[in-house]
Amino acid sequence: MKRWFMSLLVLAAIGASAASATATAGSAPTQERVTVLVKSDSEHARKGPDGKWHDAFLPADFVLKAGRKTTVTFLNYDTGMHSLVAPGLNLNVLIPAAKGGKPGRASITLTVPKAGSYDWWCGSPCDSWAMTHNGYMRGSIVVKR
Numbered sequence: 001m002k003r004w005f006m007s008l009l010v011l012a013a014i015g016a017s018a019a020s021a022t023a024t025a026g027s028a029p030t031q032e033r034v035t036v037l038v039k040s041d042s043e044h045a046r047k048g049p050d051g052k053w054h055d056a057f058l059p060a061d062f063v064l065k066a067g068r069k070t071t072v073t074f075l076n077y078d079t080g081m082h083s084l085v086a087p088g089l090n091l092n093v094l095i096p097a098a099k100g101g102k103p104g105r106a107s108i109t110l111t112v113p114k115a116g117s118y119d120w121w122c123g124s125p126c127d128s129w130a131m132t133h134n135g136y137m138r139g140s141i142v143v144k145r
Contacts, residue, residue, distance in 0.1 A: 031109075032070040034062050038095060040078040041127055046136060048129065055127035057084070060139030066115045076104035078126075086120035086141060112143045 037058040039045035045056035055078065064070050074095045076082055081104070084093045089112060096104030112118075122130075122137040130136035 032065060032068050034064070034070060034072045036062065036072060036074050036084075037103075038074060038076040038078055038082050040080070041130075043077055046130075048133065048136070050129070052129075054130040054133075054136050055082075055122075056130060056136045057082075057122070057139060060135045060137075061142065062139075063142045063144055064110075064112055066112055066143050066145050069109060069111045071107055071109045073105065073107045076106075080126055081124050082126065082137075083123040084120050085123040086118050088116070088118040089120075089141065091120070092123065112141075115143050115145045117142050 038056075039058060040055050041053040044053045045058065046054055048054045057074075062072075074082075074084065074093065076095045077098050079097050079099075081097045082095045084091060084095070089110070091108070091110075093106055093108055095106045098104050118141045120139055120141060125131070126137060131138065134140070
């Protein structure tokens, strides 16, 4: 009888340890992922208020979580190179041009320590109208708690 009770306690302890390990693993920070497409006016990236198609990052504004490691992947379908320059985050990401029907690709992994809004722009000359308008070749990276 005593042996049976001891076995029950051991099984209960193993179960509690497994539950504790699961809770700890579940609360561990996970890596976030964001994908941004870069398209040209000829690919009908985004129509402006002028009724014309313009080059654009899609989405031009995106949200990250403060303190969370995030990988941002850029897929450039345009035949011209682009870049994302965000001085507040010390970013200058060169995004290669599409070749042979395959998009140019660049990825960065970053952890932004504090919440805020960080402006960015394309530093590679392209669509002059889009480069001066938010939501096209300009935007914001919003970091939330």
